Amino acid sequence: xxxxxxxxxxDEDLTDNYYACSFKKIYEGKQKxxxxxxxxxxxxxxxxxxxxxxxxxxxxxxxxxxxxLCNQTYYDxxxxxxxxxxxxxxYFVEYGRDKPCFEDDLECSVRRVLQTGxxxxxxxxxxxxEGNQIVNEVKTYPIKDNQGNTLLVLFAEKxxxxxxxxxxxxxxKVQELQEFYDMAVGRELRMIELREEMDKLKLELGEYKKx
Numbered sequence: 001x002x003x004x005x006x007x008x009x010x011d012e013d014l015t016d017n018y019y020a021c022s023f024k025k026i027y028e029g030k031q032k033x034x035x036x037x038x039x040x041x042x043x044x045x046x047x048x049x050x051x052x053x054x055x056x057x058x059x060x061x062x063x064x065x066x067x068x069l070c071n072q073t074y075y076d077x078x079x080x081x082x083x084x085x086x087x088x089x090x091y092f093v094e095y096g097r098d099k100p101c102f103e104d105d106l107e108c109s110v111r112r113v114l115q116t117g118x119x120x121x122x123x124x125x126x127x128x129x130e131g132n133q134i135v136n137e138v139k140t141y142p143i144k145d146n147q148g149n150t151l152l153v154l155f156a157e158k159x160x161x162x163x164x165x166x167x168x169x170x171x172x173k174v175q176e177l178q179e180f181y182d183m184a185v186g187r188e189l190r191m192i193e194l195r196e197e198m199d200k201l202k203l204e205l206g207e208y209k210k211x
Contacts, residue, residue: 056158060143061110065089065100068152090155109140110153117142117150123160135161 057077059070067090070078075085078093090110091097102108109120124136137160143152 056156058157059085059090059155061090061153061155063114063151065091065110067093074157109138110155113140113142113153114150117144117148123164124157133161134159135164 055073057071057074059074060068062068067086067088070085079085085093089100091100095101100108100111102111107122107124109122112120119142120138120140122138124138126134126136128134136157139156141154141156142150143154144150
């Protein structure tokens with residue numbers, strides 16, 4: 001297969017670009033595949049360049065849990081403890097595991113999307129070196145062929161620890177206000193009942209004095 005025939009002949013200026021290198025690496029490993037849409041994949045590479053600006057850690061994962069592409073944010077975050085990212089198993093890069101998460105009955109968003117063909121959203125909880133809780137929002141989406149078969153999974157992850165902390169603080173304040181309101185309303189109701197009781201006693205006292 002001639003790679004230039006797939007619409008990539010204008011990418012010479014991206015030779016030193018991370019995505020161009022990733023594209024070349026994957027092309028060399030897949031060039032014998034007749035059903036691989038290289039033009040779409042090349043366009044996806046360019047899309048991932050745009051995804052660098054959103055701050056989320058984004059990767060593209062195949063049915064064998066190999067990372068076939070990722071944005072710079074994902075690459076910079078996960079390469080700290082690994083020599084590379086593209087071409088490696090997602091469970092190794094992200095968790096340092098030597099087998100898929102689901103084999104140990106752990107939640108696997110990628111596998112769920114591959115099985116259902118539907119989007120998936122979940123929160124993932126972990127702790128940092130200081131023991132502080134970290135909350136990541138994980139979104140996964142199916143990438144399908146023309147027949148509707150899921151070929152790849154788009155994985156998007158972002159740290160929502162701070163937003164969840166603020167959300168909990170807001171919920172706590174709402175609860176405090178609700179309790180204060182309930183107490184105030186309860187007190188007001190008791191005051192009304194007390195007034196009614198006092199009026200009743202005054203009326204009885206008046207009737208008693210008339211005797």
